[in-house]
Amino acid sequence: MKSYHHGNLKQELIDCACRLCERDGYTKLSIRSLAKESGVSQTAPYRHFETKETLYASVATEGFKKLSKACHIDADKKITKKHLVEIGCNYIEFGLKNANTYDLMFGTAVGNFAEYPELLESANSTYENMRLSFSKLASDSDEVIAFKCITLWSMVHGLVGILRKVQVVGDDFDEGVGPISTASVIATNLEDHLDKVLTGLIQS
Amino acid sequence: MKSYHHGNLKQELIDCACRLCERDGYTKLSIRSLAKESGVSQTAPYRHFETKETLYASVATEGFKKLSKACHIDADKKITKKHLVEIGCNYIEFGLKNANTYDLMFGTAVGNFAEYPELLESANSTYENMRLSFSKLASDSDEVIAFKCITLWSMVHGLVGILRKVQVVGDDFDEGVGPISTASVIATNLEDHLDKVLTGLIQS
DNA sequence: AATTTAATGTTAGCAGTGTAAACATGATAG
DNA sequence: CTATCATGTTTACACTGCTAACATTAAATT
Known part of the structure; x- marks a missing residue:
């Protein structure tokens, strides 16, 4: 009883792509499998996505929307360092929990x-x-604010990358004081860690 | 006049893969093109690399060797903060100059x-x-040293990622004080930047 | 030195991929 | 009611990773 036209294919493809991408990683994602999953012919997706990169872009867009939401602090409140720490924590949590999407x-x-x-x-x-x-935290110039943003962003981005990678780097010489145990300690005390590195940044 | 056996195929494949990988990114690298480049049949590489991932691993290994070398500080000297800054700078420089290999x-x-x-x-x-x-910089416990390592590593790793990404994120609202200009400022004053963030880390 | 063995190469072929071209269907605008 | 156009299908091409069966030659064993 299915009609020739799907009706909502584009959105369904995006949703499906997001799901599969997060489950298997974007490398494993194929337009054909996506089409099959949506019960449509192999090349139907090309009516909605010029190339595979366009599809990737859509999945990435969804990712950034989620990340934005996860890092959103209610604008009415006064912003304190604690809020910045929270943003950082939420960012890292997103990166670790949605690792495959984050890669994309x-x-x-x-x-x-x-x-x-x-x-x-x-x-x-x-x-x-x-x-x-940051602009609500202190009355800095735009330059300083941008600087703090890039710095915080690179810190949390770096932590996501290293915390993930360290898990995979072998534990030959770990013995409780090596990178793996340390990463795990950092990961379970993210707030403390971010508080520490942010203190220096905010004062600068 | 070429003989049936190549003689040094494995190393040539690795070298070639490193070159192509850095030039075009590892996604564009195909075993078949690699074989053609080395004047050998399509499946010859499989005698030396079980799967494509094995080949990737070899390229990544070369990458880490180069990175190690770039971040090596002569062990005889006494280590100061300046040395750590230099390590960080070299790391970031490597990541930016060998971006495709770094991705791998x-x-x-x-x-x-x-x-x-x-x-x-x-x-x-x-x-x-x-x-x-780090162990030569101060007499910290192994735990503290590992912590400092992970922190520095995540900082420089994060900077590599963000500095690269920011270039690509559009300059609609940059106007000289946005992320792009800021990233560029940081990139051209890496030493200052690392010195700043390292100061807090070392004292902790 | 002769012969067996193992390493390294080739050929042929499968299943899967991104993508383009030509065609089919049906919702919508005139 | 009809023409148009967005959306779907079929077919096809060039490419990919990888396997199996076979060829050649270097190395090990007798």
Whole structure:
């Protein structure tokens, strides 16, 4: 009883892609399998996504929207260092819990964000979130605020990458004081850790 | 006049893979093109690399060796904060100049380092370099040293990722005080930046 | 030195991929 | 009611990773 036209294919493809991407990693995602999953012919997705990269861009856009939401602090409240720590924690938590999507968002799968306006906007809004919070924390110049944003962002981004990678780097010489145990300690005391590194940053 | 047996195929494949990987990114690397480039049949590489991931692992191993070398500080000298800054700078410089190889080393192309002993060793030696330097900087416990390593590593790793990504994130609202200009400022004043963030870390 | 064995190469072929071109269907605008 | 256009299908091409069966030659064993 299914009709020739699907009706809502694009959104269904995106949803499905997000799911499969997070489950198996974006490398394992194929347009054909996606089409099959949606009960549609192999090339139907091409009516909605010019290339595979366009599909990637859509998945990444969804990712940035979720990340933005996860890092959003209610704007009415007064912002304190604690809030910044919370943002950082939420960011890292997102990166660790949505590792495969995170790879797509920050890897090279989508080469040039500027080619995908929605992706650009969602990515920038993540930054804008952070910018706003810093601007409410202290009356810094725009330059200083941007500097603090980039610094915090690179810190939490780096932690996501290293915390993930360390798990995979072998425990030959760990013995409770090596990188793995240490990473695990950091991961379970994220707030403390971020508080520490943020203190220096905010005072600067 | 070429003989049936190549003689040095494995090494030539690795070298060639490193070159192509850095030039075009590891996604564009195919075993078949690699074989053609080395003047050998499509499936000859399979005598030396069980799967494509094994080849990736070899390229990543080379990458970690180079990274280790780039971050090596002569062990005889007394280590100062300046040396740590230099290590960080060299690390970041490597990441930015060998971006595609860096992706392979820190992405998910090679799932489990433990399956590739040489990769494991070369990756760990990068860490070990850092560990040694920190241990010569101050008489901290092994735990504290490991903590400082992970923190520094995540900082420089994060900077590599963000500095690269920001270039690609659109400049709609940059106007000289946005993320792009800021990232560029940080990139051209890496030493200052690392000095700043390291000061807090070392004192902790 | 002759012969067996193992390492390294080739050929042929399968299943899967991204993508383009030509065609089919049906919702919608005139 | 009809023409148009968005959306779907079929077919096809060039490419991929990888396997199996076979060829060649270097190395080990007798």
